[in-house]
Amino acid sequence: MSEKNVSHTKWMKRAIYLASLGKNTTSPNPRVGAVILDKKGNLISEGFHYKAGMPHAEAMAINNLKKDAKGGTMYVNLEPCCHQGKTPPCVDKVISSGLKKIYISMEDPDKRVCGKGIKILKEAGIQVHLGLCKKESLKLNEAFIHRNITKKSFGVLKWAMSIDGRIALKNGKSKWITCEESRALVHSFRAEFDAIIIGGNTLRKDNPLLTTRGLKKPEPLRVVFTKSLDLPSKSNLWDCSKAKTLVIYDSSSANESYLSRIPKCVEIEKVSSDNPELISKILAKKGCNKVLWECGPGLATAAIQSNCIQELITFIAPKIFGGENSMNPLSDFEFKEMHEIIKLNDSQLSLIGNDICVKSLFKN
Secondary structure, three states: OOHHHHHHHHHHHHHHHHHHOOOOOOOOOOOOEEEEEOOOOOEEEEEEOOOOOOOOHHHHHHHOOOOOOOOOEEEEOOOOOOOOOOOOOHHHHHHHOOOOEEEEOOOOOOOOOOOHHHHHHHHOOOEEEEOOOHHHHHHHOHHHHHHHHHOOOEEEEEEEEEOOOOOEOOOOOOOOOOOHHHHHHHHHHHOOOOEEEEEHHHHHHHOOOOOOOOOOOOOOEEEEEEOOOOOOOOOHHHOOOOOOEEEEEEOOOOOHHHHHHOOOOOEEEEEOOOOHHHHHHHHHHOOOOEEEEOOOHHHHHHHHHOOOOOEEEEEEEOOOOOOOOOEOOOOOOOOOOHHHOOOEEEEEEEEEOOEEEEEEEEOO
16 A cells, blocks of 8 residues: 555544544434545544534534635545535535545435535535545444435344343343343443333333433433333333333234323334334434344344344353243244354454353344
């Protein structure tokens, strides 16, 4: 790689780093960072997108200029927008700034932009270079990209189990499988998500809070999917002062008279079947890029079968539950041959106290 190419890569990686500063706050928008050099190659400004409704990275970098950018170069990890949203089009800012070149890591998958922003920049006489550090940029915004392409939220399934693969005793008791360090880590994991999903059975048995314990504001949306609507009249999730709650129910099987148990502060939506894909699509429409499934075996299995899960996080504790009737993390997929089984990819292992945390990707 030439010295010149090394320099371009350096500045694009700087833009990607800046973009990562908006890790848990940009949804439904992507994570974007921008760097501006003057015509001599000196850094004169930079910026990143922090939150929807606030300036985009390109606009922040241009607004922060302490020096004329005419004839200079911008590095940005995602194609500048060309539509009017909560903020003006970024391409207009870039063009009016007098920049001569722009390095863009990847096209924006949003149909309102996809290629159009690049075309406008080229027509304005700006030299556009596309594809630098594309792999890193794809990874950074994988959830945003997934939502725009599939119209479903990027799903992560999480469970904790004993070393013999059980998530609860046969009487349903499960507190606590993992150590305090693992449980604290789960709270920090939740801060990466826009919503957390459980089933009605998990709500009835565990009465969870489903919060980050104050690590993210606002807290992720708490989602309960129920086929029966037979939910308790008292629940931690009904306290909407801590976090918003959404109940989604299957109108084909639920007893709608139970709706009276649910407080007015809780949002309610109905779907036509128990297919988890309908949940994922609802959350995608609400702008949830990335969602965490903390549900029981039935819903978890159905979510995998519906291609709603892209990543798996498993906590394994050095404990033995034993017993054929102890609860498994998944229901029966009814596989008959080994070639039918689900193979996971790119597994990463880490030790959390005495527990093991395994992160793996689904290859859908």
